Amino acid sequence: MSxxxxxxxxxxAVGWWMNLKMVSQSAxxxxxxxxxxxxxxxxAFFMFRAGGDPETLVxxxxxxxxxxxxTATSVxxxxxxxxxxxxxxxxxxxxxxxxxxLTLLSLTTATSTVGIYCMTAxxxxxxFAFGIDVPFxxxxxxxxxxxxxxxxIGLLGxxxxxxxxxxxxxxxxxxxxxxxxxxxxxxxxPLSLFPDWVRPISWLLAPTWGMNAIRxxxxxxxxxxxxxxxxxxxxxxxxxxxVLVTNRVLAAARRRATLSLT
Amino acid sequence: MPxxxxxxxxxxxxxxxxxxxxRRSLEVEAVRGVSFEIAEGELFGLLGPNGAGKTTTIKMLxxxxxxxxxQARVLGRDVVEDAHWVRERIGYVFGGDRGLYERLSALDNLxxxxxxxxxxxxxxxxxxxxxxxxxxxxxxxxxxxxxxxxGMRQRLHIARGLLHDPPVLFLDEPTIGVDPVGARELRxxxxxxxxxxxxxxxxxxxxxxxxxxxxxxAVVAKGxxxxxxxxxxxxxxxxxxxxxxxxxxxxxxxxxxxxxxIPGVTSVAVEDRDQAQVVVVQADTxxxxxxxxxxxxxxxxxxxxxxxxxxxxxxxxxxxxxx
Numbered sequence: 001m002s003x004x005x006x007x008x009x010x011x012x013a014v015g016w017w018m019n020l021k022m023v024s025q026s027a028x029x030x031x032x033x034x035x036x037x038x039x040x041x042x043x044a045f046f047m048f049r050a051g052g053d054p055e056t057l058v059x060x061x062x063x064x065x066x067x068x069x070x071t072a073t074s075v076x077x078x079x080x081x082x083x084x085x086x087x088x089x090x091x092x093x094x095x096x097x098x099x100x101x102l103t104l105l106s107l108t109t110a111t112s113t114v115g116i117y118c119m120t121a122x123x124x125x126x127x128f129a130f131g132i133d134v135p136f137x138x139x140x141x142x143x144x145x146x147x148x149x150x151x152x153i154g155l156l157g158x159x160x161x162x163x164x165x166x167x168x169x170x171x172x173x174x175x176x177x178x179x180x181x182x183x184x185x186x187x188x189x190p191l192s193l194f195p196d197w198v199r200p201i202s203w204l205l206a207p208t209w210g211m212n213a214i215r216x217x218x219x220x221x222x223x224x225x226x227x228x229x230x231x232x233x234x235x236x237x238x239x240x241x242x243v244l245v246t247n248r249v250l251a252a253a254r255r256r257a258t259l260s261l262t
Numbered sequence: 263m264p265x266x267x268x269x270x271x272x273x274x275x276x277x278x279x280x281x282x283x284x285r286r287s288l289e290v291e292a293v294r295g296v297s298f299e300i301a302e303g304e305l306f307g308l309l310g311p312n313g314a315g316k317t318t319t320i321k322m323l324x325x326x327x328x329x330x331x332x333q334a335r336v337l338g339r340d341v342v343e344d345a346h347w348v349r350e351r352i353g354y355v356f357g358g359d360r361g362l363y364e365r366l367s368a369l370d371n372l373x374x375x376x377x378x379x380x381x382x383x384x385x386x387x388x389x390x391x392x393x394x395x396x397x398x399x400x401x402x403x404x405x406x407x408x409x410x411x412x413g414m415r416q417r418l419h420i421a422r423g424l425l426h427d428p429p430v431l432f433l434d435e436p437t438i439g440v441d442p443v444g445a446r447e448l449r450x451x452x453x454x455x456x457x458x459x460x461x462x463x464x465x466x467x468x469x470x471x472x473x474x475x476x477x478x479x480a481v482v483a484k485g486x487x488x489x490x491x492x493x494x495x496x497x498x499x500x501x502x503x504x505x506x507x508x509x510x511x512x513x514x515x516x517x518x519x520x521x522x523x524i525p526g527v528t529s530v531a532v533e534d535r536d537q538a539q540v541v542v543v544q545a546d547t548x549x550x551x552x553x554x555x556x557x558x559x560x561x562x563x564x565x566x567x568x569x570x571x572x573x574x575x576x577x578x579x580x581x582x583x584x585x
Contacts, residue, residue, distance in 0.1 A: 007380065014377045018363070018370060025365045025406075088360025092422075095326055096378040097350045103378065254328045257276055260321075 011098055015106030020113055022083075023076060033114055036071060037121035040064040044188060045130045055219070058134055061126040062218060063187035066211050068118030069153055070185070074178050076111040077157035081164040090165070091259050094250060101246040104161045105239070112154030119146065137220030145217045145224050145231075149210025152235035156206055159238040166249040168258060185211055206234040264338055265299035266430055266461040267306070267323060272296045272332035274318050292318040294485035295332070300463060305456040307476035308465040311582050315485040316465040317356075320434050323463070324354045336430060350380065353423035353431045357438035361419060364408040368399055368418050371407060372425060379426040393421040397451065413444030420451060431455060433464045437471060449475060469575040483582040497574045503528070505572045506543045506552050509565030513539055520558045527551055529580035538565060544572060544580050 044064035048056045081104075084090040093103045126132040136142055160173060183189060184198060185207040191199060202208040213227035253259050274293040279285045293315040300306040308316045321327040323334050325345040334341045336348045363371050372390045381389055394400045397417035407415065416436060423431060433452065437445040452475055455462055466472055472479050473493045480490040489496060513532065521530045521543055529544045541559075545551040552569060 010383065011377045014374060018366060018374045021370065022363060022365045086360075087362065087364060088356075088358075089363060091321075091326055092354070092361055092375070093378060095324055095349055095354055096375070097346060097380055098378045251328070254326060257327055259326060 008099070008102060012102050012106050015103055016110050016113070019080065019107045019110035023080065023111055023114060033072065033117065034121070037065070037068040037118045038125050040067050040071075041122045041125040041129070045126065045132070047188070049130075054132075057126075057130075057132045058219060059215065060188060061123060061132045061134055062215055063211065064126070065119040065122040066149065066185070066207060066214065067182050067187045068122050069112065069115030069150055070181055070187075070207055071178055072115040072118045073108065073112040073153050073157040074160070074181065075175050076114070077108045077161050078164050078173065078175065080107055080111055081161055082168075085168060088260075094253075094259055099243075099246075100165070100250055101158075101162075101243045104165065104242070104246070105155075105158050108157035108161050109151065109154040112150050112157060115150050115153065116146075119150070134218055135220070136218060138217045138224060141217035141224040141228070142214065145210065145213035145228055148228050148231045148235075149207070149214060152206035152210055152231045152238070155235040155238040155242075159242045162242050162246050162249050165246075166253050166258065181205060181207060184208070187211055204234070206231050206238070209234065263302060265335075266302050266304075266337055267298075267300040267463060268333075268335040269296050269298050269319065269323065270333045270335075272319060272322055272334055273330045274315075274322060274327060275330045292485055293322070293329075296482070296485070296487055297332075298480050298487065298490065300461055302461055303456070303459050304477045305452075305462045305464060305475055307472040307479040308463065308482055309467065309469065309472045309479050309578065310465075310482035311467055314482040314582070316467075316482055317434055319482070320354075320432050320463065320465055324352055324432050325349055350426070351428055351430060353426070353428035355419045355423035355431065355433045355436055357416065357419075357435035357440075359412065359415060359439075362407045362415060362422075365406060367404050367406055368394070368410070368421075369403040371418065372403075372421060375422050376425050381426050389425060389427075390421075393424055396424075397421045398447070411444075413440045413447075416440055416444070416448060417451075420448070424455075429459075429461060431460050431462045433462060435465055435467070437466070437468070445471075469578045473574055481578060481581045488581045489577075493574065496577050499577055503544060503546050503572050504550065505570050505576055506545070506555055507566075507568045507570070508541045508543070508555065508559065509535075509538050509567070510541055510559065511538050511563040511565065513541065513559075513562055517559060517562060521555055524551055524554045524558065529583045531579050531583055542576070542579065544576055 041061065041064050044060035045057065048060040094100055123134055163173060184202045185205055186202065191202055209227045209230040213224040213231060216222045216227060217224035272293055273295060276290045276292055278288050278290060280288060296319050308319060310316050318327065322329050323336060323341060325341050325348055328342055337351055339347050341348050369390065373386065376386045376390060394403050397420055399414060399417055407418065410418065420436065437448050440448060449471060452462065452464065464475060476493060478492055479496060480487045518530055518532060521527060526545045526548055527543055528546060531542045533540045533542065543551055543555050
């Protein structure tokens with residue numbers, strides 16, 4: 001590994017840690033992060049309890065867990081960048097010699113890291129409050145599927161964050177996408193229930209494949225590895241697209257003087 | 263020796279819109295042909311009122327804005343073509359409350375920016391402590407920035423800007439809003455930067471600050487440089503002449519215009535002071551304007567009238583109001 005690659009990896013890791021400190025040091029945000037997974041778990045349980053099928057409850061519990069990861073990433077990624085604007089630090093990180101895409105990546109992966117807690121808390125809440133036992137049919141695949149899903153959701157957040165850097169009100173995009181992705185990603189309702197035209201959209205979303213991978217690994221309904229591979233491929237695609245467009249987006253922001261706007 | 267910073271006929275236009283339903287696009291010319299050069303080790307001041315185009319000029323030089331026209335070079339490299347190269351070699355400090363991570367401690371702020379500015383990991387700890395000592399924040403570095411006073415934030419800003427030991431520094435109104443004692447400390451720190459061999463571009467709207475610190479000053483008004491020279495040059499330009507200050511209680515714009523029309527009067531400014539205003543009239547040496555001024559203020563309630571020699575601040579006011 002070249003010296004520059006090592007330095008960039010270190011910068012990314014320090015940026016991730018500092019951003020994680022920032023998102024975890026607000027008592028209000030912290031309370032929301034604690035309540036979200038409990039809320040999702042509870043709603044999923046009451047929605048699917050009527051069916052009386054233990055498999056459906058497992059399906060819902062896992063879906064609610066990934067919902068938490070997505071919610072912890074999509075909205076906070078936008079608001080974190082908005083906070084950079086309000087703090088006046090967006091211009092400073094753009095003016096720094098470190099590639100701005102790396103700064104954004106560390107920010108969005110920090111917010112999606114909160115998703116690890118969301119996932120764990122939802123599953124534990126389902127287990128102890130409602131007695132939903134999630135099986136671990138393929139623990140190795142599950143151990144790979146969970147971090148892959150979280151990272152790929154973070155990378156999708158990165159792609160969105162590039163737009164947040166250019167358009168100051170684009171943070172609303174994160175809020176707007178929160179609920180549709182719950183549906184299109186098949187978190188609570190099978191995709192087969194949606195019209196055919198929805199499916200190509202869901203195939204472009206890493207959370208869809210991550211969700212499938214986690215369910216397959218947990219229940220043993222199928223091999224999780226193809227879904228994990230799709231998740232990795234989409235994550236790589238989001239990263240490449242994000243890095244490629246970042247420089248163009250920044251050049252446009254420098255031409256139109258939108259970096260200092262709040 | 264080539265200049266360290268060059269601005270060559272820089273222009274910058276902003277596009278803005280008005281109206282809610284019938285939106286109209288407007289163009290605002292913030293910078294209209296600014297040119298100057300800064301030599302190595304020089305402390306150069308851009309002096310001007312709010313909205314004169316100082317910050318826009320500085321943002322073009324530090325690669326945050328692309329000029330609409332003209333060219334800028336730092337250390338011989340174009341700021342648009344070689345933005346990355348330039349960014350590694352400059353420091354940027356701005357005034358005010360913003361520009362720091364509120365939820366992080368001062369130490370974490372400096373650690374993060376040290377990474378972003380490519381300070382070698384082995385040198386980071388020593389460099390951060392050296393800078394904390396320089397700006398007088400040792401012992402407070404583990405506190406979150408959200409609890410810092412304006413002066414402490416400003417000192418932390420300076421430490422942040424110096425982390426990678428850049429040869430060129432851009433300081434955009436670094437003492438704005440800081441109390442007199444804090445501002446004096448900051449000015450002493452800026453003088454220390456010059457003594458350490460840094461090339462500094464300082465923007466300010468405080469005349470005395472520019473006078474005390476700068477080797478040369480360019481006065482900017484409405485996007486253009488209206489005067490340039492050493493503080494001594496600018497003082498010499500108003501060394502002769504007279505200033506009449508008249509305390510008034512309510513004055514209309516027509517009366518002010520009437521004062522401007524008096525032959526020999528070079529500038530008229532109105533300053534609010536508590537319940538009254540003070541009309542400051544500058545005139546050239548040939549004219550003793552007091553009688554003419556009082557005649558034109560007929561019907562206005564007057565207070566104290568004083569006559570004095572002009573100061574550097576009067577030169578500045580004359581330059582920016584004439585524009």
